[in-house]
Amino acid sequence: MFGFNEAIGEQVIINVASVPQRSPFRYPGGKTWLIPTVRRWLKQEVNSVGLLVEPFAGGGIVSLTAAFEKLADHVTMVELDHEISAVWEVILNGKNEWLAEKIFTYDLNYENVKAELENPHKELQDIAFCTILKNRIFHGGILAKGSGMIKNGENGKGIASRWYPKTLRDRIRAISYVKDSISFINGNAFDILEKSLDHQSAYFFIDPPYTIAGKRLYTHYDIDHQRLFEITAQLKGKFMLTYDDTPEIRKLADKYNLQYKTIPMKTTLHFEKNEIIISDNFSWWV
Numbered sequence: 001m002f003g004f005n006e007a008i009g010e011q012v013i014i015n016v017a018s019v020p021q022r023s024p025f026r027y028p029g030g031k032t033w034l035i036p037t038v039r040r041w042l043k044q045e046v047n048s049v050g051l052l053v054e055p056f057a058g059g060g061i062v063s064l065t066a067a068f069e070k071l072a073d074h075v076t077m078v079e080l081d082h083e084i085s086a087v088w089e090v091i092l093n094g095k096n097e098w099l100a101e102k103i104f105t106y107d108l109n110y111e112n113v114k115a116e117l118e119n120p121h122k123e124l125q126d127i128a129f130c131t132i133l134k135n136r137i138f139h140g141g142i143l144a145k146g147s148g149m150i151k152n153g154e155n156g157k158g159i160a161s162r163w164y165p166k167t168l169r170d171r172i173r174a175i176s177y178v179k180d181s182i183s184f185i186n187g188n189a190f191d192i193l194e195k196s197l198d199h200q201s202a203y204f205f206i207d208p209p210y211t212i213a214g215k216r217l218y219t220h221y222d223i224d225h226q227r228l229f230e231i232t233a234q235l236k237g238k239f240m241l242t243y244d245d246t247p248e249i250r251k252l253a254d255k256y257n258l259q260y261k262t263i264p265m266k267t268t269l270h271f272e273k274n275e276i277i278i279s280d281n282f283s284w285w286v
Helices: 032-042 061-068 082-093 096-105 110-118 124-137 165-175 189-195 225-234 247-255
Strands: 002-005 010-013 049-054 072-079 182-186 202-206 238-244 259-266 272-279
Touching: 032 061, 032 202, 032 238, 032 259, 049 061, 061 072, 072 082, 072 189, 082 096, 082 124, 082 165, 082 182, 096 124, 096 165, 110 124, 189 202, 189 225, 202 225, 225 238, 225 247, 247 259, 247 272
Parallel strands: 049 072, 049 202, 072 182, 202 238
Antiparallel strands: 002 010, 238 272, 259 272
16 A cells, blocks of 8 residues: 655555554555555644544544544534444444453354344344444455355455454444544535535545445445535545546546645555545645
């Protein structure tokens, strides 16, 4: 993965293992690799960030990093997907200890998984557990329709390949220490952004489903990208909008007079590609 070396002023490879792993999710399209850049963006002013809003929260690594590292006084996470939302609602507002222990003590095997996923009488905490379960045992952590369970996995471990119960329990428990500085909304990113247009002191980290991979990765992949650019251009607060680097996205950025820069990254299959960072200003970039 890549990041920015302030000493030499250029993009360099960043070891993602060096970034604290705060989220319980293996999130496709996650932004752990971008955290060094996000830190610099959040530190662009002398005063600390009062409010950080993440309208497409997903795995929440940016929100969690900001909360743990006190890069913002308060964080608002927004997510539409009901399964992902269940996880955050339980961790931040509900039975986080129940979820942590359920994961830690769960006997992971195909029979138990089948029974868990097919249970028709799920309460919120059950949905949260099943979401974590699927995220960890499905190919690539993908929750969207059509995804399925890992077969061989790493070293022939099958569905246990990405199931780290102690690590997951510890991450969920750790979030308890910062949850008072995080608000969660199960809602539509567009609604939240439109209501926040005049919030001059807020920072907005906007990481929507991408135009190319979104359909494969996410349940709510079909969004109005042009409308998102239109809304973003009206924000009076500071923002960072991330996208895949395509001619269509560059055209939208130009249409709404939005500044952008490219940043290299590696996919999970180790292909190098560029992503686009769109921001209200780039005084923080170097």
